[in-house]
Amino acid sequence: MIKEYKEEIKFASSLQEDLRRERSQFFTQTLREVVQTLQTQEIDKKVASQWIEELVASYTKSIDLSSDLAKTHVVQVLSIFKEEAKQEVSKAKLDNIGASSTKSVDVE
Amino acid sequence: MVQDFLDHKPDISMPSFKYEDSPALLSLAREKYFMMWLSRHWKLFSHEATFFNDKQKETEAIFATVFLKLLGKWSIVKTDHAGQLNLGIQLVEDMQKTLNEFIKVGNNSDVMRNKLEVEIEKNRVLFERAIKKLSEQEI
Numbered sequence: 598m599i600k601e602y603k604e605e606i607k608f609a610s611s612l613q614e615d616l617r618r619e620r621s622q623f624f625t626q627t628l629r630e631v632v633q634t635l636q637t638q639e640i641d642k643k644v645a646s647q648w649i650e651e652l653v654a655s656y657t658k659s660i661d662l663s664s665d666l667a668k669t670h671v672v673q674v675l676s677i678f679k680e681e682a683k684q685e686v687s688k689a690k691l692d693n694i695g696a697s698s699t700k701s702v703d704v705e
Numbered sequence: 706m707v708q709d710f711l712d713h714k715p716d717i718s719m720p721s722f723k724y725e726d727s728p729a730l731l732s733l734a735r736e737k738y739f740m741m742w743l744s745r746h747w748k749l750f751s752h753e754a755t756f757f758n759d760k761q762k763e764t765e766a767i768f769a770t771v772f773l774k775l776l777g778k779w780s781i782v783k784t785d786h787a788g789q790l791n792l793g794i795q796l797v798e799d800m801q802k803t804l805n806e807f808i809k810v811g812n813n814s815d816v817m818r819n820k821l822e823v824e825i826e827k828n829r830v831l832f833e834r835a836i837k838k839l840s841e842q843e844i
Contacts, residue, residue: 623707631710638713640721644731648710648717651735655706655742658778666771 602678609671616667620660628653706742716741730811737804743779744797747772747790 631652635645710717720734750768757764769787776782781800782793 627707631707634711634713635721638718638721640718641725644721644725647731648721648735651739652706652710655739659706659775662771662775662778666774 602674605674609667609674612667612670613664616660616664623656623660709738709742727811727815730808733804733808733811737801737808739779740797740801740804743776743781744794744801746775747794 628649632645632649635648640648716738720731720738724731724734750772754762754765766787769790770785773782773785773787773789773793776793776797777785781796782789
């Protein structure tokens with residue numbers, strides 16, 4: 598089963614990793630570049646900080662939504678995975694019961 | 706959005722200078738920019754969707770839901786049902802138009818204020834000229 602869902606698991610994991618990396622890059626690097634760009638343009642400090650404030654708010658809302666969607670995807674994959682695992686276990690149990698009853702008939 | 710800031714987009718830099726001393730107009734201009742950014746999401750997707758095959762077209766409903774969720778973050782809509790997509794698009798467009806109108810009114814009020822200031826100054830000078838003329842006649 599793990600083999601079967603390998604690609605899905607990899608995708609879900611890399612999606613979350615990408616989002617974490619993007620968020621961190623935004624706050625550590627991109628935001629600094631934006632501040633510098635506004636300074637280079639000689640935009641008033643107060644005006645620039647209002648733009649930055651709104652940019653951060655909008656970016657956060659957007660990336661939060663992406664993270665929520667990624668989480669939902671993981672939950673969906675997990676629930677499918679769990680459901681199939683349950684079915685596999687029940688099937689194995691039934692096969693076991695079948696095998697042992699055949700054995701006891703043979704013994705008799 | 707970030708690229709717009711880095712590329713010195715006029716939608717950001719122009720109002721920053723023009724409304725530096727008009728906080729209300731600057732706030733409207735910022736709002737207008739972010740509304741434009743929001744509506745661009747769907748515009749970009751629908752442009753890409755024109756090249757989609759039948760199977761890829763199925764993603765349209767998924768993206769519509771995501772887009773509505775995004776609008777929900779700005780409290781523009783309260784539903785993420787793909788059937789409400791047109792409502793969401795219409796609301797964003799209407800908000801953009803309304804903000805444009807507000808900004809125009811603001812710009813006009815600046816023009817009117819300038820005209821008024823000129824008129825006051827002009828009347829003051831004309832009055833002084835008249836007084837001067839009268840006093841010269843009396844002499």
